[in-house]
Amino acid sequence: MQAIQDQNLSATQVIQLTQAMLSVALVDGMHPAEAALIGQFYESSRSADMPTTSAMLSGTHAFDAQAMTGCPANVADTVVLMCLMTGHADGRLSDGERALVQSFASALNVDATRFDALLGQVRDELIGALSHLPDAGSVANVVRELGAGG
DSSP states (O other): OOOOSSSSOHHHHHHHHHHHHHHHTTTTOHHHHHHHHHHHHHHHHOOOSSSHHHHHHSSSOOOOOOGGTTTHHHHHHHHHHHHHHHHHHTTTTOHHHHHHHHHHHTTOOOHHHHHHHHHHHHHHHHHHHHHGSSSHHHHHHHHHHHHOOO
């Protein structure tokens, strides 16, 4: 999955989104695929006056929803979407990761219906990315696991 790079996020929003993604990744241990996704997002979004990517990846990871209060709905959606992508980056969105992302969604006024739609979007992207698997049975197995995993 590719990190979202087409929005004009403020430096505060980029840092907070990165911290939210890191918080999700740390729920069940940072997987290299999660670190790569977070690093790719941050590096492509940071400006020269922001902390380096390595500093962000090794620093504190407390998402401050208050810093995002009043953000537009599309920015709140981006936080939820990127956190869901982070949770899925290691192959499975754990219950703990999902619960944490749901708490972020609630804090950002993303309702349950919208959360489910964003989760569906991430799963659709994952299934689309699996089209290179050798046979339909492999895809079906992964789809079953996605359905059971979240």
